[in-house]
Amino acid sequence: MPKQDYSELNPLWGDRGPVIVGFLCNWCSYRAADLAGTSRFGYPATLRDIRIMCTGRFDPTFAIKALRDGADGILIMGCHPGQCHYQEGNYKAMRRVALLRRTLAQLGVHPDRIQLAWASAAEGTTFTQTVMRMTETIAKLGPLQWRDTVSDLAPRTPAPEAEEVSHG
Amino acid sequence: MTEEKVGVYICHCGNNIAGTIDVEAVSEWAATLPHVAVARDYRFMCSSLGQELVEQDIKELGLTRVVVAACSPHMHEPTFRKACERAGLNPYLMEMANIREHASWVHQHDKEAATEKAKALISGAVKRALELSPLEPSRVPIQEATLVVGGGIAGITTALEIADAGHPVYLVEREPSIGGHMAQLDKTFPTLDCSSCILTPKMFDTGNHPNITLLSYSEVEEVSGYVGNFTVRVRKKARKVNTDLCTGCGECWSRCPAKVVDTVYEAGLGYRTAIYRPFPQAVPKYPVIDVENCIYFQKGTCKACEKFCPTGAIDFEQEDEILELEVGNIVLATGYDLFDARRIPQYGYGRLANVFTSLEFERMVNAAGPTGGKVVLRDGVTEPQSVAIIHCVGSRDKNYNPYCSATCCMAALKFGHLVKEKTDAEVYSFYIDVRAAFKDYEEFYNRVLEEGVHFVRGRVAEVTDAARQPGEEGKLIVQVEDTLIGKQRRIPVDMVILMAAMEPRADAEEIAHLFGVGCSAAGFFTERHPKLDPIATMSDGIFIAGACQGPKDIPATVGQGAAAAARVLTLISQGEVEIEPVRAIIDEERCSGCRICNNLCPYGAIDYIEDPGVSRVNPALCKGCGTCVAACPSQVITGQHFTFESIMSQIEGLLYDVSNGHETYAEPAPLETA
Incomplete structure (x- = not known):
């Protein structure tokens, strides 16, 4: 995998690339990421991940905090629907993420910057592909620049419509 | 808050990490982070010297937090927690940064980015570590009883080992009898031991063991609880036979007028009655009424079995029974399903009468089987003059299952031998590779070669009854490219045996979900570690044994069954289990x-x-x-351990280089209450 020059996709990147904060559930997606490592599946170094026990623990405040602190995107990954280690935590994440995307869209944050996806512990490839796909999406959207997008009081372009939650 | 002192340890993992990440630079950088008292890099942190390094620093420098940047916490979190504990630091004040699986191994193409990511992960871990609180794991007593699911040779082995050690076992089996696939086999490779002769004593012991409660014709419906204290709900299906009265004399099934194709035990090759015992050596010995096919249940009259039962054991009113079991450990030994050969239409199974599956052939050569052990065509009388055995049916085939089913080569060799022994037929074995990897297997292969079985290397394209050349009329023609001579061949035979793949049970995914274990992409249950722990699962207290974990032969299955028992016994003898204080x-x-x-x-x-x-x-x-x-x-x-503050701080740490000195997170002040 050659080194990516993100400014080709969006000149605003300059010499840096996207920073994505990941919230991976302990049982499925964190292990999928481990498996990607063990299998030496390469993917761009854009994801900085946090292990939580379950996507049900994902508090939308975490995403807002990360975006405000400089992240360009948030990736929440859990077990496939119906396979949650805690029975239904991923369904709760689905609801919370849908609301979060809608709320952030109203603040001018493109909803694609928040993505929810699934990978079982055996799906190292699914994990890798999800990170690659998300990196490309964020790379095209460009840096978030929270301060300019959200924090200032200057009029801004209307936010795009929130799409359906990604089911990865 | 007293001044926190964090120790950061960066592992080279030989070259696994150091080959991609500039560990020295990361270590130097980490030493400059706030609250970091010491940062070191070391070749192997998990070695005893690496662990001693941590222990020494805790004692000498008075570290209050430890961050180990190494492999996945799923690998070595327990290792470093113990090291901290030995040095007197609460183990929950240790945090790992996964810079191997999540950085060095996946960003080998970009060393600079990998190093930067490692810094971010470590920065996040340090910030998070500062917010951790000391925790005490709670200890709860462990239930002594064990639940074993599946009564094949794996489950039987596990149950007997645990019961012999003096502990109670509940063995749940879905079918009316235990025995599993092994009870259907005729001979076992490579020694040609009679399968049922070696299995039935174990079945008998299982059925009569004072420590084993055998729940045949039963299924697990619900599982709750955690290691040491599971509550399991089992549905004991109505046999319609009162087992307190039944003596297993056989009067009922000899009088039953309903004839049903036996698709389970006889693999569709033979018949049974509606009230039936799967096979003479069945354990338990009691029959069941197959309600779907019973004339009384379908049409309202008959009751022949009831009339002739000498002990009045038939009970048409019997209902399913629900049992609640309290167990400490669970062993899943649910076995495999045979690949449905109809899925490969060009091989003609189900369409061409004389194409058989491996399991059908097992029943055919079995002296207790439908043909009394005679190798005959589907008409039941004609002895074949030539037999084709096709390997890898549904295995090693990206259209069906990419994996090797491990047992079929040896079973095919065994079939070749048995056909030679019982008939004068020519035998052709169509293989891709002959895999005869274990003890005495290669020798058996040589023996079968010497017996005159013809081996043709190539994947069979088609089995057809459309004759094209003289000599092919009335035969099954096997079309194959013989890759050793580089030619297409058409070999006419009388009988074809398909060595069907071992597949996960059709409902393996539901079972996995029920017990909270994982399934691989193929559908077999996922073990905790593919090399070092093929017995445990990611759920504590739940173990796996036998073909439900992946295709394997009898010795490997027995080995894993006994290993699962050993793991259960270890937990039982500890008397109590530690529960993670993540609450x-x-x-x-x-x-x-x-x-x-x-x-x-x-x-x-x-x-x-x-x-x-x-x-x-x-x-x-x-x-x-x-x-x-x-x-x-x-x-x-x-x-606990995943507090709001700890995650918020971790986010801050992770983004240390892009946050542009933003205002940092401060806990909202509680309301002033006057």
């Missing part, structure tokens, strides 16, 4: 009693206490998923 706690002083969390909890662990009007978590039921923590509108539920 939710509600600050009742600040709880508004809104009850949003009550219904969110998947385990019903949160009760509303009427009097002070607050919610309270039952720590015995809470599993620490944290969904209530995320939902609490007043933020008064603490998810």
Whole structure:
């Protein structure tokens, strides 16, 4: 995998690339990421991940905090629907993420910057592909620049419509 | 807050990490982080010298937090927690940064980016470590009884080992008898031992063991609890036979007028009655009534079995029984299903009469089987003059299963031998590779070669009855490219045996979900570690044995069954289990009693206490998923070890290089209460 020059996709990147904060559930997606490592599946170094026990623990405040602190995107990954280690935590994440995307869209944050996806512990490839796909999406959207997008009081372009939650 | 002192340890993991990440530079950088008292890099942190390094620093420098940047916490978190504990530091004050699986191994193409990412992960871990609190794991006594699911040779072995050690076992089997696939086999490779002769004594022991409660014709419906204390609900299906009265004399099935194709034990090759015992050596010996095919249940009259039963054991009114079992450990030994050969239409199974599956052939050569052990065509009388054995049917084929089913080569060799022994037929074995890897297997292959079985290397394209050349009329023609001579061949034969793949049980995924274990992409249960722990699963207290974990032969299955028993016995002899203190706690002083969390909890662990009007978590039921923590509108539920503060700080740390000196997170001040 050659080194990516993100400014080709969006000149605003300059010499840096996207920073994505990941919230991976302990049982499925964190292990999928481990498996990607063990299998030496390469993917761009854009994801900085946090292990939580379950996507049900994902508090939308975490995403807002990360975006405000400089992240360009948030990736929440859990077990496939119906396979949650805690029975239904991923369904709760689905609801919370849908609301979060809608709320952030109203603040001018493109909803694609928040993505929810699934990978079982055996799906190292699914994990890798999800990170690659998300990196490309964020790379095209460009840096978030929270301060300019959200924090200032200057009029801004209307936010795009929130799409359906990604089911990865 | 007293001054925290963090020790950061960066592992080279030989070259696994150091080959991609500039560990020295990361170590130097980490030493400059706030609160970091010492940062070191070392070749192998998990070695005893590496661990001693941590212990020494805790003692000499008075570290209050430890961050180990190495492999996945799923690999070595317990190792470093123990090291901290030995040095007197609470083990929950140790945090790992996964810079191997999540950085060096996946960013080998970009060393600079990998190093930067490692810094971010370490920065996050340090920030998070500063917010961790000391925790004490709770210890709970372990239930002595064990649940074994599946009564094939794996489950039988596990149950007997545990029961012989003096502990109670519940063995649940879906079919009316234990024995599994092994009971269907005729001979076992490579020694040609009679399969049932070596199995039935074990079945008998299992059925009569004072420590084993055999629940045949039963299925697990619900599982709750955790290691040491599982509650399992089992449905004992109605046999319609009172087992207290039945003697297993056989009068009922000899009088039953309903004839049913036996698709389970006889693999569709033979018949049974509607009230039946799968095979003479069945354990338990009691028959069951197959309600779907019983004339009385379908048409309302018959009751022949009831009339002739000498002990009055037939009970048409019998209902399913629900049992609640309390067990400490669970072993899954649910076995495999045979690949449905109809899925490869060009091989003609189900369409061409004389194409058989391997399991059908097992029943055919079995002296107790439908043909009395005679190798004959589907007409039941004609002995074949030539037999084709096709390997890898549904295995090693990207259209069906990419994996090798491991046992079929040896079974095919055994079939070649048996056909030669019982008939004068020519035998052709069509293989891709002959895999005869274990003890005495290669020798058996040589023996079968010497017996004159013809081996043709190539994947069979088609089995057809369309004759094209003289000599092909009335035959099955096997079309194959013989890759050793580089030519297409058409070989006319009388009988074809398809060595069908071993597949996960059709409902393996449901079973996995029921017990909270994982399934691989192929559908076999996932082991905790593919090399070092093929017996445990990711769920503590749940073990796997036999072909439900992956295709394997009898010795490997027995080995894994016994290993699972050993693992269970280890836990039982410890007497109690440690429960991770990752639980939710509600600050009742600040709880508004809104009850949003009550219904969110998947385990019903949160009760509303009427009097002070607050919610309270039952720590015995809470599993620490944290969904209530995320939902609490007043933020008064603490998810231990994954607190709001610790995750917020970790985010801050992770983004240390891009946050542009933003205002950092500060806990909202509590309301002033006058």
